[in-house]
Amino acid sequence: MNTGDGDLVTATHPEQEEMPFAVVQGVPLTELPKDLYIPPDALAVFLEETFEGPLDLLLYLIKRQNLDILDIPIAQITRQYMSYIDLMQELQLELAAEYLVMAAMLAEIKSRMLLPRPAPADEEEDPRAELVRRLQEYERYKKAAEDLEQLPRLERDLHAVVVPFPERHVSLRPPAVTMQELMAAFAEVLARAELFSNHRVRREPLSVRERMASVLERCRGGFVEFTRLFTVAEGRAGVVVTLLAILELLRGAMIEMVQNEPHGPIYVKAVSAQT
Amino acid sequence: MNVEELKKIIEAALMVAEEPLSLDRLEALFDLGLGPVPEREAIRAAVESLQEDYAGRGVELKQVASGWRFQARAEFAPWINRLWEERAPRYSRALLETLAIIAYRQPITRGEIEDIRGVSLAPSILKTLTEREWIRVAGYRDVPGRPAVYATTREFLDYFNLKSLSDLPELSELRDIEDINLDLFRESPPAAGAAGAANEAESGDEAAPSPPAEDDGGQEGGAEAAEAAK
Amino acid sequence: MNVEELKKIIEAALMVAEEPLSLDRLEALFDLGLGPVPEREAIRAAVESLQEDYAGRGVELKQVASGWRFQARAEFAPWINRLWEERAPRYSRALLETLAIIAYRQPITRGEIEDIRGVSLAPSILKTLTEREWIRVAGYRDVPGRPAVYATTREFLDYFNLKSLSDLPELSELRDIEDINLDLFRESPPAAGAAGAANEAESGDEAAPSPPAEDDGGQEGGAEAAEAAK
Numbered sequence: 001m002n003t004g005d006g007d008l009v010t011a012t013h014p015e016q017e018e019m020p021f022a023v024v025q026g027v028p029l030t031e032l033p034k035d036l037y038i039p040p041d042a043l044a045v046f047l048e049e050t051f052e053g054p055l056d057l058l059l060y061l062i063k064r065q066n067l068d069i070l071d072i073p074i075a076q077i078t079r080q081y082m083s084y085i086d087l088m089q090e091l092q093l094e095l096a097a098e099y100l101v102m103a104a105m106l107a108e109i110k111s112r113m114l115l116p117r118p119a120p121a122d123e124e125e126d127p128r129a130e131l132v133r134r135l136q137e138y139e140r141y142k143k144a145a146e147d148l149e150q151l152p153r154l155e156r157d158l159h160a161v162v163v164p165f166p167e168r169h170v171s172l173r174p175p176a177v178t179m180q181e182l183m184a185a186f187a188e189v190l191a192r193a194e195l196f197s198n199h200r201v202r203r204e205p206l207s208v209r210e211r212m213a214s215v216l217e218r219c220r221g222g223f224v225e226f227t228r229l230f231t232v233a234e235g236r237a238g239v240v241v242t243l244l245a246i247l248e249l250l251r252g253a254m255i256e257m258v259q260n261e262p263h264g265p266i267y268v269k270a271v272s273a274q275t
Numbered sequence: 276m277n278v279e280e281l282k283k284i285i286e287a288a289l290m291v292a293e294e295p296l297s298l299d300r301l302e303a304l305f306d307l308g309l310g311p312v313p314e315r316e317a318i319r320a321a322v323e324s325l326q327e328d329y330a331g332r333g334v335e336l337k338q339v340a341s342g343w344r345f346q347a348r349a350e351f352a353p354w355i356n357r358l359w360e361e362r363a364p365r366y367s368r369a370l371l372e373t374l375a376i377i378a379y380r381q382p383i384t385r386g387e388i389e390d391i392r393g394v395s396l397a398p399s400i401l402k403t404l405t406e407r408e409w410i411r412v413a414g415y416r417d418v419p420g421r422p423a424v425y426a427t428t429r430e431f432l433d434y435f436n437l438k439s440l441s442d443l444p445e446l447s448e449l450r451d452i453e454d455i456n457l458d459l460f461r462e463s464p465p466a467a468g469a470a471g472a473a474n475e476a477e478s479g480d481e482a483a484p485s486p487p488a489e490d491d492g493g494q495e496g497g498a499e500a501a502e503a504a505k
Numbered sequence: 506m507n508v509e510e511l512k513k514i515i516e517a518a519l520m521v522a523e524e525p526l527s528l529d530r531l532e533a534l535f536d537l538g539l540g541p542v543p544e545r546e547a548i549r550a551a552v553e554s555l556q557e558d559y560a561g562r563g564v565e566l567k568q569v570a571s572g573w574r575f576q577a578r579a580e581f582a583p584w585i586n587r588l589w590e591e592r593a594p595r596y597s598r599a600l601l602e603t604l605a606i607i608a609y610r611q612p613i614t615r616g617e618i619e620d621i622r623g624v625s626l627a628p629s630i631l632k633t634l635t636e637r638e639w640i641r642v643a644g645y646r647d648v649p650g651r652p653a654v655y656a657t658t659r660e661f662l663d664y665f666n667l668k669s670l671s672d673l674p675e676l677s678e679l680r681d682i683e684d685i686n687l688d689l690f691r692e693s694p695p696a697a698g699a700a701g702a703a704n705e706a707e708s709g710d711e712a713a714p715s716p717p718a719e720d721d722g723g724q725e726g727g728a729e730a731a732e733a734a735k
Contacts (some may be wrong), residue, residue, distance in 0.1 A: 011431035052368055053394030070450055098394045132447075137391055140447045145368065147444035150436045153348040156363035157438060159355055159521035161345035162336050163290045163564055163575040166584040172593045177601065179665050183674055185598060186605030189622060210670035213611050213656040215642045238657055252648035254612060254654055271647040284584045286563030287577035290520070292588055304584045333516030347517035354514045354534045358522050 055138040057084060062135070069135055072130060074113060078106040085174035105131065211245035216254060219270045226257070226266035276305075281313055282321045289325075295342035295433060298322070340439060373400050374409060379446055382413045382424035399495030401425070409434065431451070511543055512551040519555070528552070559589035600630045604639060608661070608673060611652035612643045631655070639664065667704075 052056045061080050062069055084102055088095050112127040126132075152158055215229055229246065230239050246268065249255040259266045288304055289296055298318055305312045322343055335344050347355050356363070366374075373396060376388050389396050397421040403411040413426035427440070437443065515531055528548055535542045552573055556566040564575050577585055603626060606618050619626050634640040644655035657670070667673065 052372060053392055055393035074707045081612065082578060096394055102393070105541075134393065136449050139394060140449065141372055141376045141391060143447055144379060144444065145418070146370040148371055148378070148435065149366075151437070151444075153436060154346075154434045156356075157349040157352045159345065159347040159352075159517075160293075161520040162289050162293055163520060163577055165287075165577045165582075165585055167293045167579045167586070167720045168291075169586055169590055170589045171586055173590045175593050177604075177664075179674070181601055182605050182608070182665070185601035186609060188598075189606060200699055201441050207671050209609070209611060213643060213670070215614055216656070220644060248693075249612075252612075252654075254644050256647065270644040271651070283563035283578070287581045288563075288585055288588060290564050290575070291585055292579045294702050296588075300588075304587045307583055307587070333513035333518075334520050345520065348513075349520045351514050351517045353537060355518055355521060357534045357537070358526075359532075360516060 004240075053096065054081075054099045055135060056142065057081065058098070058102070059135060059139055059142070069139065070132055072128065072132070072135075074106065074110050078110050081106060207241050208244045208248060211241050212249055212254075215242065215245050215249060215268075216270055219255060219268045220272070223258070223267035223269045226268050226275075229268060276313065277323065278317070281317060282325060285318065285321050286325055286380055289336065289343055290345050292344075294364050295339050295344035297342035300342065337436065338438055339436060340429040344433075368397040369397065370400050370403060374404060374427075374431075377404075377425050378427050378440065378443060383426075384422040384424050386422060388425075407434075506540070506543060508547070508551065511547060512554060515548065515551050516555055519552075519566065519573055519575050522574070525569050525574035527572035530572065553619050596633075597630075599624075599627065600633060604634055604657075605628050607634075607655050608657050608670070611656040611670075613656075614646055614652040614654050616652060618655075 023188065052059065058081060059069075061077055061084075062072055067077075069075065069270065082103060085095070087097055088099070109127045109131060154160060218224055218229065226246075230242050232239070234242075246255070250257065255268055255270055257266055257268050277499050284304065285301055288301065299313060301318050302312065302315060303317075322336070328335050330343075333351060334347050336343055336345050346347070355368075372392060373388055376391055377383055378450075380387070380391075385396055385401065401410070407430075408428055409431035410425050412423040414424050415421045416424050432439065432442075514534065514630075516731055518531065518534055519526055528545060531540065531548050531552070532545060552566070559566050563581065564577050566573060582651050584632075602622060603618055607613055610617070610621070615626055615631065631640070635642075638658055639661040640655050641658050642653040644654050645651045645720070646654055662669065662672075
């Protein structure tokens, strides 16, 4: 059978008799808790390292007595809490201010619970509600921290495989360039050269420029017959472009043309570094 | 490149790399300009096939937050740890609690962490966590003082062998004080047993209304009132 | 401890150790005070069995002077080394301008590029562009000094995802860009392209080496040598 929570008549509940922290009603706690009867130096370390703050200490007090966190007997817990605070002060431990703030909060809750009972219809909140919420909130992260500690982790439980690679060397990857960057760069050149304002340089159709490059490429290996540079399938426009390209190349002295006999075939050859 | 070759290259790369490799990074290895890059699906299949190959071995291929990594199985840690003189670092409860709060409640300010823990936070804790690259400043909250908000990193997940935050152990449920249906000022509150309530907390159920059969509430209520009167 | 377990522990230890492990060190791993330490011969047999297991895999178990170690096979160097690849610094504005001038005004001599830009050209720029295989010496102009003329390559077109030079943006479009964006570009040159650049790097690197059908290699080689000699 379940025991009622928040019950202070501890003698009626066998499991609470087993608790070293059982407090007999009405008898003020003047002694050190029995389970803390250890040398004062060790006790100091114990207290400092055991509790992560007032919430942690309260949780400890509650858990030691199997009390339900939702229905803590506030007077009892307050008394026990204060005995710890006294103990810590007696041992001249540096007591974080938060412990004293909590002591004040407990006293405040206790006093509110002494107030006369309001009408039954009154929906007044349990004065302990805020404390209970905080205790629970802290408790779940305390538990989460314990779970985290249990997770297998690198260095302690797991070790990453890193095998050497004898042929290791660091290479350099060339940077990327976008068309926008390229165009921005060119736009700046044009602006600087004031090409647009003066119209000193006529803008040429790109297709002629491109054809110049391809004609040049085709006649790099040696003489190519002039007519073979044209692709009839490209139609009139294509042929004209090729012709313009050849003329432009001639003008720029990048190709040379030879004709061995009048009306004989014309040969085209790129100017080369040799000769 | 055939499947076997693909697998071998991926195996070698994963073992040589100092950090977990994502599929993106694995894919980039093949982008040599020497021919077609393997399909992403082929790479994924190779990784999974490797994972099976190593199923019964001393090391395993594990997927963590930032990718895949080979690691020695946890069960062999007692032997493996003898390779190093130094013990793995231990972390204080304060640090682990802070880390847990950030992990579950991110993004969160220092003040909010302190509220939850009920104590002020030693500056060294956030510093240590940041230096370990487990947490980072994820932004600033637009309130007076513009406090930094902290979040966990991928390195945190990698270190704790997790793929994502949702792989963290579940947070225990909060129960509402109203749920126990206990009216402080009533003569005979329906008793919700302490042990029962504790069990419910374990299973995460909504605290059930107390069984109507149990009728020793009167006495308890009286005791409560007596205590409250002191 | 059975043979299989022994093998797994040795496998895990060899994989995570930072240095080769001798049989002595492997033996020491088992000295946990939890039971009999395996025979040295059993350890040696386990190591040799592991060596066989990994015979056809991406890593191999090798005996070196100070013991045994796993290492990735050298034949995978082209792929593995990409793990540590570093990105070269971005190209200079001068280089981009030179490339743009060559693209739009090809074939063009170095002197003509300098005329347009109004400054002399650092030799490293044409060298870098040539090494990147974006430009080549397309021929020589028959004027005093016989200067080389430069043109862009097929790799250039591939990289910028163009079918032919006529797909280059029209100069009139350039003027618009100049009108609208020039200041913008000046303020933050790479901003516009930053995201795109990454994408293009991915696809762009697939640029294949020039098709072997193009057999002007001999002459080109000679021409480049001549250019380099100047």
